[in-house]
Amino acid sequence: MDPPSENKLNEYVKPVKxxxxxxxxxxxxxxxxxxxxxxxxxxxxxxxxxxxxxxxxHNSMLTAADTKSHEIIIKLMKKEAPEAWxxxxxxxxxxxxxxxxxxxxxxxSGATVFSFDEVDGTSAYAWDTSTWAVHAGCQIGLDxxxxxxxxxxxxxxLLVFAVKGGGAWEVSGYYGGPKRLKAAKPLxxxxxxxxxxxxxxRIASNRAQFGKFLDKLTDEMRTPMITGSCGYGLALVARxxxxxxxxxxxxxxxxxxxxxxxxxxxxxxxxxTHDNGKLKFHKKPAIGMYNxxxxxxxxxxxxxxxxxxxxxxxxxxxxx
Numbered sequence: 001m002d003p004p005s006e007n008k009l010n011e012y013v014k015p016v017k018x019x020x021x022x023x024x025x026x027x028x029x030x031x032x033x034x035x036x037x038x039x040x041x042x043x044x045x046x047x048x049x050x051x052x053x054x055x056x057x058h059n060s061m062l063t064a065a066d067t068k069s070h071e072i073i074i075k076l077m078k079k080e081a082p083e084a085w086x087x088x089x090x091x092x093x094x095x096x097x098x099x100x101x102x103x104x105x106x107x108x109s110g111a112t113v114f115s116f117d118e119v120d121g122t123s124a125y126a127w128d129t130s131t132w133a134v135h136a137g138c139q140i141g142l143d144x145x146x147x148x149x150x151x152x153x154x155x156x157x158l159l160v161f162a163v164k165g166g167g168a169w170e171v172s173g174y175y176g177g178p179k180r181l182k183a184a185k186p187l188x189x190x191x192x193x194x195x196x197x198x199x200x201x202r203i204a205s206n207r208a209q210f211g212k213f214l215d216k217l218t219d220e221m222r223t224p225m226i227t228g229s230c231g232y233g234l235a236l237v238a239r240x241x242x243x244x245x246x247x248x249x250x251x252x253x254x255x256x257x258x259x260x261x262x263x264x265x266x267x268x269x270x271x272x273t274h275d276n277g278k279l280k281f282h283k284k285p286a287i288g289m290y291n292x293x294x295x296x297x298x299x300x301x302x303x304x305x306x307x308x309x310x311x312x313x314x315x316x317x318x319x320x
Contacts (some may be wrong), residue, residue: 001156001175001176002156002173003037003152003156003157003173003175004033004150004157004159004171004172005033005037006029006030006033006034006037007141007306009026009029009030009033011078011178012029012159012161012169012171012177012178013025013026013177014178014219015166015167015169015180015216016163016166016167017171018288019163019164019165019166020161021138021145021146021163021164021166023138023211024112024114024145024146024163024165025033025138025145025146025148027076027077027081027114027138027276028114028136028137028138028146028147028148028161028257029134029159029161030076030149031072031073031076031077031079031114031116031134031136031148032134032136032148032149032150033150034072034073034149035069035072035073035118035134036067036069036134036150036151036157036260037070037131037152037157038068038069038072038153039065039069039125039134039152040153040157042065042128042191043095046113049240050193062090062117062122063122063126064188065119065122065222065287066089066090066118066119066122067090067124068120069134069269070088070090070091070092070116070118072078073088073116073136074086074088074094075208078111079191080271080318081112082138083112084096084111084112084113084114084138085097085098085106085111085113085114085179086113086114086115086116087113087115087116087216087252087253087256087290087292088117088118088253089116089117089118089251089253090118091302094234098290098292099289099293099319100111100209100292100293100294101252103288103290103291103292104287104288104291107139107141107142107287107290108141108142108287109141109266110140110141110149111140111141112138112139112140113138113139113140114136114137114138114290114292115136115137115138115139115252115256115257116135116136116137116253116257117132117133117134117135117231117253117254117257118134118230119132119133119134120132120133120134120135120229120230120232120254121228121232122225122230124228124229124275129153129228129286130151130154131151131152131153131177131228131229131232131301132151132153132229133149133150133151133152133229133232133235133259134149134152134194135147135149135150135152135231135253135256135257135258136148136255136257137257137258137259137260139256142285142287143164143166144164144256144259144260144263145163145260146161146162146164146260147161147162147185147256147257147258147261148161148257149161149231149232149234149235149257149258149261150163151229151232151235153256154172154232155165155172155173155174156172156173156174157172157173158170158171158172158173159171159172159177160181160198160235160238160239160261160267161261161263162198162260163259163260163264164195164260165264165266166181166264167180167181167264168180168181168182168238168260168261168262168264168265168296169181169195170239171270180241181238181240181251181261181264181265181314182240182265182266183238183240183267183268183302183303183304184237184240184241184243184267184302184303184306185240185263185267185303186303186304186305186306190220190221190306191220191221191222192222192242192244193221193222193243193244194221194222194225194241194242194305195217195221195224195225195231195242195243195244196224196225196227196229196232196233196236196242196244196245196246196301197214197217197224197225197226197233197245197247198226198227198230198246198247198248198250199226199228200249200250200266201214201246201248202214202248206248208319209248209319210246210248210314210318210319211319212317212319213246213313213314213317213318216244216305216313216317217244217246217310219228219241221243221244221263221290225242229249229314230254230255230258231254231255231257231258232246233245233247233258234254234255234257234258234259234301235258235261235263236264237261237262237267237301237302238258238261238262238264238265239265240265242296242302243302243303243306244300244301244302244303244306244307244310245299245300245301245302246298246299246300246310247298247299247301248298248313249273249295249296249297249298250294250297250298250299251294251295252253252289252290252291252292252296253292255297255299258301259285266304267301267302267303267304267305267307268302268303268304268308269281269299269300269301270299270300270301270307270308271283271285271286271289271297271299272281272288272297272298272299272300272311272314273288273289273296273298275299278318279314279315279318281310281315282297282309283292285297294295300314
């Protein structure tokens with residue numbers, strides 16, 4: 001079969017056509033499909049340049065594909081939702097972009113905000129492996145109403161999306177769709193469960209903080225797997241392909257788009273922040289987590305019982 005395409009957008013949104021947020025999910029889908037199906041061709045200078053980042057240093061990089069993806073998405077937004085505010089990893093001075101100075105006022109005003117990660121997993125893209133993605137999400141005030149995650153190099157093009165109250169769905173080049181998604185079913189034996197975590201967990205400072213937790217995760221579950229795309233990990237949760245995803249502190253544009261997909265699939269996300277050397281857990285995002293300039297919140301996402309159990313373990317094992 002052919003990969004997911006903008007030309008079939010009406011077919012994809014048919015299951016949620018009566019949603020009050022059909023416009024928002026349509027914008028998200030157009031953004032990820034138009035961008036993803038362009039950059040998957042890899043007809044760019046693929047040289048990866050270091051991108052200054054105080055949190056992960058040389059592990060942050062930029063390619064021409066990131067820039068091209070951003071250009072495609074911004075052009076789309078000017079046409080489809082010019083009134084909306086934007087959170088984007090590669091923002092370059094566009095108007096109506098959330099910043100550290102204005103994010104709280106904008107969100108608390110009830111404004112519509114779209115978020116984008118133009119290439120999530122740039123290392124995977126640059127080295128021609130499959131686990132990279134393009135993501136788009138939308139919130140109105142503090143209400144997350146839509147999210148779309150597109151992995152063009154997986155399953156002939158794997159598209160996962162969700163609308164508040166309308167469920168989580170999947171379309172792929174290999175298996176067609178749209179198909180309704182459900183998070184993993186509960187299992188009593190952790191040894192039979194699958195887990196994933198992000199490579200940021202093993203960066204020196206995070207390894208010192210979370211090393212005991214990651215070691216226990218490795219001991220108790222089937223071999224944990226690593227994804228450099230936070231959003232892809234959340235798509236796996238929504239698909240029921242993993243029981244648990246652990247991520248240390250991330251930027252808002254890393255998890256924003258996958259959050260509604262996890263919830264609409266029946267999964268759970270438990271956020272945590274750092275407070276005077278201890279972890280503080282949150283059932284839903286707090287306003288400070290939307291600061292686009294800071295890595296504020298980490299999380300555990302997955303099947304509800306598993307996420308809750310391992311959040312308790314993380315609290316016990318966390319090292320300042």
